[in-house]
Amino acid sequence: MSITVKNISYHYDNPGSEHSGRQVLCDISVSFDRDSFTAVIGPTGSGKSTFIQHLNLLLRADQGDILYDGESIYAQGYDRKKLRSRVGLVFQYPEYQLFETDVLSDVSFGPKNLGLPEDEVRKRASQALLQVGFSEADFHRSPFELSGGQKRRAAIAGVLAMQPEYLILDEPAAGLDPAGRRELFDMLGELHKKGGVGIILVSHSMDDVAKYADRLIVLNEGRILYDATPAEVFSHGKELESIGLDVPQAAKAAQMLRNRGISLPEGLITMEQVKTAILDHFG
């Protein structure tokens, strides 16, 4: 169940715009499997959102190929619907896709489109809603009267209900409060570990990706700059800064301590790691 991206390039055709015809993705090759929790980072306009839309065929590359499970998704007669149910994509600010009269029916939209029987649809929908932290009491509320964070979770449930093998999320935590972010990421971590769902997410928060991801892909101007573990990527602090990114707060704190002569090991990127290292140093 792996996704293999081979040398894809893409440009938008926009008659009116001055950027028309510019390459947004250049020759990207990468592969994903379900065991990893991957984060895609990169400065604004680097092509992250464009890239992830290729993985479930919402956009089609100009060149190159994408294999799902060894089979080209560009092949004639490839079942797009099936692909989209296996590679679930949650857009940035997904709450604007809600449209039904109650939360449960909205979440049922995905599985219903897969042509599943009614009771299976309900089962998957309620399961997905419970997974994202809804209680049964909220199932029949109108999606439009939920709070922003609840809407976000309802929208994620809408994709989860299709029981995808991969879950791709575009800045899922944007606009959430700290508790909301934590809950969301914990839920994704759980989904990954227990549910065996491969996670690919786009994020602008270095701290979040340091804490949760086990693989980082750095995009810049449509090309892959790094593809490695977070610790390794964040060891290139200078390079990241030059393209408008940063290292996590914890890595900065560790560096400051090192500058003050406290010898901490390299590659500390989360607060947890820094804390243990300091305790080890003095303990």
Next chain:
Amino acid sequence: MFRDITLGQYYPGNSIIHRLDPRTKLLWTVVYIVTLFLSDNKYSYLACVLALGIMIFISKVPIGHMIKGLKAVMIILIISILFNLFLTEGDKLFSFWIFTVTRQGVRRAVFMALRLICLILGTSLMTFTTTPNQLTDGIERGLGFLKVIKVPVHEIAMMMSIALRFIPLLTEELDKIIKAQTARGADIETGNFIKKAKAMIPMLIPLFVSAFRRAGELASAMEARCYHGGKGRTRMYPLKYGASDYCFMAAMFAYLAGIIILKVFLQ
């Protein structure tokens, strides 16, 4: 997907025509339409075509780009040509099956086609060389005299400019919504008409919800900045006629007079 929808496409440029006051261009459009309908012989048609040709030439809008705009009305154009060609009584040129083509028919078909093409190209030259904002400004100022008879000119112009501003936003939004629903397995590309129409519901409801939300937000934003209608409102860039506007208008009235003379004397 839906980003290609453009309305009154502005063709960026810096020609004399682009820099004219929008009111001058509005007046030109009206005058040009009037002359087209005054024309009834080959000399005046020639003058109309020539005037349009000169305008297009100095506006520097590529002619191919302008002709693209004709595609939308191609069917109307063809139908009107055929009707005029076959249904005009007069001296028979030739006939086949049940159709008869007359000399007058050919003449009327040619003139009709010319008139339609000039009408469309002449009016679209206005939108090609004027940004929507300038256009609404021009309408507001140019039609200001209607306020005397209680036509809410300012409000109409404001609605127009907001609507124009919203079109790209909404198409972008629709594009996003369609993608998001497609990712949930929605399918608007296959199936019969009823199935497709039904499949549009999950796209349209969020679109309307977001349109209303945006409208509400915009209204609050306008009120927060003390917008209270057009009364007493001054402008950052007041419209002013320049020397080129006066020259252009002189040429325009000379052209109008010429067409009238041709009409009167070549009866």
